[in-house]
Amino acid sequence: xxxxxxxxxxxxxxxxxxxxxxxxxxxxxxxxxxxxxxxxxxxxxxxxxxxxxxxxxxxxxxxxxxxxxxxxxxxxxxxxxxxxxxxxxxxxxxxxxxxxxxxxxxxxxxxxxxxxxxxxxxx
Amino acid sequence: xxxxxxxxxxxxxxxxxxxxxxxxxxxxxxxxxxxxxxxxxxxxxxxxxxxxxxxxxxxxxxxxxxxxxxxxxxxxxxxxxxxxxxxxxxxxxxxxxxxxxxxx
Numbered sequence: 125x126x127x128x129x130x131x132x133x134x135x136x137x138x139x140x141x142x143x144x145x146x147x148x149x150x151x152x153x154x155x156x157x158x159x160x161x162x163x164x165x166x167x168x169x170x171x172x173x174x175x176x177x178x179x180x181x182x183x184x185x186x187x188x189x190x191x192x193x194x195x196x197x198x199x200x201x202x203x204x205x206x207x208x209x210x211x212x213x214x215x216x217x218x219x220x221x222x223x224x225x226x227x228x229x230x231x232x233x234x235x236x237x238x239x240x241x242x243x244x245x246x247x
Numbered sequence: 248x249x250x251x252x253x254x255x256x257x258x259x260x261x262x263x264x265x266x267x268x269x270x271x272x273x274x275x276x277x278x279x280x281x282x283x284x285x286x287x288x289x290x291x292x293x294x295x296x297x298x299x300x301x302x303x304x305x306x307x308x309x310x311x312x313x314x315x316x317x318x319x320x321x322x323x324x325x326x327x328x329x330x331x332x333x334x335x336x337x338x339x340x341x342x343x344x345x346x347x348x349x350x351x
Contacts, residue, residue: 158339162288167333168341215288219339234278236339238290 126152128220130239137208138247145203145242147218153198154220158236159191162215174201208246217241249274253334253342260324260349268319268345270334277337279310281319284331284344293319293332324349 127150137143147157155176160168172182172193180193190212192204201220205212219236250273260266270279281293294301294308296317301308305324310317321328324347331344 160341167343168290168335168339170339170341173338217288217290219290235292235295236280236335237292238282241288243288 126150126220126222126237128218128237128239130218130242132242133240134243134245136245136247139209140207143205143208143244145205145216145218145244147201147203147220147239149199149220149237152220153223155198155223156221157195157201158219158221159193159201159203160217160219162217162241168217171203205244208244210246213244213246215241215243249276249336249340251334251336251340251342253332253345255345256343257346258348260347262324262326262349262351264324264349265320265322266324266347268321268332268347270317270319270342272315272317272336275312275315278339279317279334279336280339281308281317282333282335283328284333286330290333321347326351 129148131146157174159171162168170183171186172180174180174193174195176195176198182188195201219238222235252271254269279297280295282290284290296308296310298310298312305322307320326349329349331346333341333344335341
């Protein structure tokens, strides 16, 4: 299958600071990436859809000025949590959608692959 | 938007038992995937199955698109199968998940 990495895997920051999380598709190009957050013992909540070269589409209730998303290349999307507060503490996960023509037939178009997640703690 | 419901919410099995997890969705879908989230939070792709039946070792899945449900079968369960199983549809709207605990 395809590999998606996230960095950092965990981060602790002080209230009021900004944190950037990177999501990379390592062995395929992803025109679309997704960002989720997950609270303990809950499901994944889609925050935004990121398309390469265009503005992200945010889900209802997600503050676009708070969670800045940039998808500058076909292999990299970043999520910046600006002026983080303790309530922003969560597990953030990205995913990348497989392209039309995958690796040696191993990928199905539209199949999504997830990064390992980033655990953010805001003090 | 599409509603995704998974059942049961929790499932406790003895090692070696079989189980069936269900995912219902409220409208027709183009994409459906099953994932296993391990204790470290990593989501592992199990099946990409918008329709039909697939098998991979002890796991298999069936999606009946016309009736808007998908089933994940786990046979001869092992303790390493423990974790949360999610189904997700279309733009990856996730169900609430089924928390599986397999006891030795």
